[in-house]
Amino acid sequence: MRIRNYFYLTAGILAVLFAATHAWNGHTAVLPELDGGAVALATETVFTYVWHIITSENLIFGIAFLMMAFVREPAKHRFAARMIAVILAVRLAVILGITAALDAASLAASAVDAVAIVVYIALILFGARVKPRAARA
Numbered sequence: 231m232r233i234r235n236y237f238y239l240t241a242g243i244l245a246v247l248f249a250a251t252h253a254w255n256g257h258t259a260v261l262p263e264l265d266g267g268a269v270a271l272a273t274e275t276v277f278t279y280v281w282h283i284i285t286s287e288n289l290i291f292g293i294a295f296l297m298m299a300f301v302r303e304p305a306k307h308r309f310a311a312r313m314i315a316v317i318l319a320v321r322l323a324v325i326l327g328i329t330a331a332l333d334a335a336s337l338a339a340s341a342v343d344a345v346a347i348v349v350y351i352a353l354i355l356f357g358a359r360v361k362p363r364a365a366r367a
Contacts, residue, residue, distance in 0.1 A: 231300055237357030238311070239299035244350055245292030253285045287317075295354070304360055311358040315351045322347045 233239055261281065264274040291314050298307045322344060329337050 233299055234301055235299050235304055235357050235360050237353050237360060238295045238304075241350060241353045241357060242292045242295030242297075242299055244353070245288050245295060247292075248346075248350075249285050249288035249292060252288060253282075256281045256285065284321075291318075295357075298357075304357075308358045311354050315354045315358075318347055318351050318354075322351075 261278055264277060269277075294310065294314070298304070298311065301307060326337070326340060326344060329340055
């Protein structure tokens with residue numbers, strides 16, 4: 231089995247790492263802050279499952295890109311890659327938009343995450359542009 235698309239391979243590894251760090255950060259820093267009655271149980275429940283949805287999406291995206299990195303005919307997966315890139319771009323827009331609307335002062339704290347997501351999207355889009363070897367010659 232040979233790597234056919236290094237962009238997808240890199241995007242897949244990053245997505246799995248994003249999933250792991252997102253889960254770890256949630257369990258060690260964010261979600262414990264909700265315990266102890268600081269917020270209503272319903273709010274804690276919603277926040278917790280939304281946090282885990284994002285973790286699950288990152289893991290699924292990572293697995294998909296790792297699989298797509300080894301596919302012989304990348305044209306068959308370009309639509310999926312582009313759709314994932316759109317989902318990530320919309321996710322970033324929502325994060326930045328809501329942060330700007332509710333707490334503009336903390337927008338700078340989102341810069342590292344925003345740059346990571348933009349680089350991740352760029353890797354995906356570059357991977358979608360890779361032509362099969364026969365077409366490159």
